[in-house]
Amino acid sequence: MTAVPPIEVPCPQCAVPADAESLRCPSCREDLAALVRLRYAGRIDYNEALEHVRAGEDAAARVLLQRAVAQEPGLRPALDLLAEITARVGTPTG
Numbered sequence: 001m002t003a004v005p006p007i008e009v010p011c012p013q014c015a016v017p018a019d020a021e022s023l024r025c026p027s028c029r030e031d032l033a034a035l036v037r038l039r040y041a042g043r044i045d046y047n048e049a050l051e052h053v054r055a056g057e058d059a060a061a062r063v064l065l066q067r068a069v070a071q072e073p074g075l076r077p078a079l080d081l082l083a084e085i086t087a088r089v090g091t092p093t094g
């Protein structure tokens, strides 16, 4: 299990990646923090899910992973981990 690497969030207007520190566009100074949070939401949930898995909390991890893949359907590590947990604990009924 590995944490996913950071991703670049480009400014919608300039297509320049947001500055990692200020979360602003280096070109037009637009505040891209909300966009970055949105873009990262799935990965934040995934990384949090990893912590739950390490703590043995599969149920909590699965909730976060389901949210992660809803937010970023192509997030492969989250899909893999979700499949792994589902195989381990089974599908809940109801």
Ligand SMILES: [Zn+2]
Pocket (backbone or CB within 6 Å): 011, 012, 013, 014, 015, 016, 025, 026, 027, 028, 029, 030
């Ligand atoms: Zn810009």
